[in-house]
Amino acid sequence: MRAEVLKGHLDGLLLAVLDDEPRHGYAVIEALRAGSGGQFDLPTGTVYPALRRLEAAGLIRSGWSVVTGRRRRTYRLTDAGRRALAEQRSAWEDFSAAVSALLQGQPWPAAT
Amino acid sequence: MRAEVLKGHLDGLLLAVLDDEPRHGYAVIEALRAGSGGQFDLPTGTVYPALRRLEAAGLIRSGWSVVTGRRRRTYRLTDAGRRALAEQRSAWEDFSAAVSALLQGQPWPAAT
DNA sequence: TCCCTATAAGTAGCAATGCTATGTATAGCT
DNA sequence: AGCTATACATAGCATTGCTACTTATAGGGA
Numbered sequence: 001m002r003a004e005v006l007k008g009h010l011d012g013l014l015l016a017v018l019d020d021e022p023r024h025g026y027a028v029i030e031a032l033r034a035g036s037g038g039q040f041d042l043p044t045g046t047v048y049p050a051l052r053r054l055e056a057a058g059l060i061r062s063g064w065s066v067v068t069g070r071r072r073r074t075y076r077l078t079d080a081g082r083r084a085l086a087e088q089r090s091a092w093e094d095f096s097a098a099v100s101a102l103l104q105g106q107p108w109p110a111a112t
Numbered sequence: 113m114r115a116e117v118l119k120g121h122l123d124g125l126l127l128a129v130l131d132d133e134p135r136h137g138y139a140v141i142e143a144l145r146a147g148s149g150g151q152f153d154l155p156t157g158t159v160y161p162a163l164r165r166l167e168a169a170g171l172i173r174s175g176w177s178v179v180t181g182r183r184r185r186t187y188r189l190t191d192a193g194r195r196a197l198a199e200q201r202s203a204w205e206d207f208s209a210a211v212s213a214l215l216q217g218q219p220w221p222a223a224t
Numbered sequence: 225t226c227c228c229t230a231t232a233a234g235t236a237g238c239a240a241t242g243c244t245a246t247g248t249a250t251a252g253c254t
Numbered sequence: 255a256g257c258t259a260t261a262c263a264t265a266g267c268a269t270t271g272c273t274a275c276t277t278a279t280a281g282g283g284a
Binding site: 004007046 | 270
C-alpha cells in the first residue's frame, strides 16, 4: 500500500482500536493489522510516536505495567479522545463519500 | 476539513476529474469542489503543483490554449494515467473498506 | 550454551505532500 | 478607476508517516 494514503487517518484508527479496549503499543499494531485484513502493518516508528502525539494532545492517557518481565505502556481513551473519535467517524463518512463519488465520476447527491 | 486527510488521495482525484474530460487547472478546482459537495475547495497552491507533479510522472500531459484573452494550460490523461487511475480506484476500495471496518470496530470480513 | 525469533518500547532524521502567502495578468462590471 | 472572477505559478513551511537503529526480556531450537 502506498504510504501517504494513511496520512491524517492514523489518529482516528488508533483511537478506534483503543476505544475497543485499552491496549499497549505492540497490541495496537496487531489490532490494526488484524482489523484491516493485513493492509495496515505499521512499523513501531509510526505507531509509538503517534501514540505519544495523541497523549500530548490529551486524547489518550497511559500507564505502565510489567507482564512476564516485559514492560508495557497501556493506553486508554480520555473523554476528549472519545469525543475526537466521534468527530473522526463523522468526518470519515463525509470524506469517503466525496472521494468515492469523485473517483467514480458520479454526481454529488444533491439531496442529503 | 482537516488538511492532512487528503494526503495521498489528491492524485487519484485529479486523475478522475481529468478522466471525465480534459480540463485546465482552474476548472479542475471547480470540478473537485462541485463533485465533493463543497468539501474539497482546494487552493491553487495545492492543485497547480500537483498537476505538474503528475505531468512529470507521465500520467497527464498538457497543452496551451487562449480563451477570451486568458491563457489556459489544459491537461488530459495519458495511457499511463488511465492505468494509474484504475489502480487508484482499486486501492481506494481496499483502503476505505479497511478504515471503515476499523473505525466501526467491526471484524474484518474473513471471506472476500 | 548460544543463537534466533517474538515481544516490547523508543528515537533521530528523512521524505512526501498539501497549504499559506505572494506575485503576475486579463476580462468584465460598476 | 476599482473590484471581482478568472487563470497560472512558486517559495517556503508544517505535518506526519517511514526508515533505520537502539535497548531489553522470554523462550525455543541447535
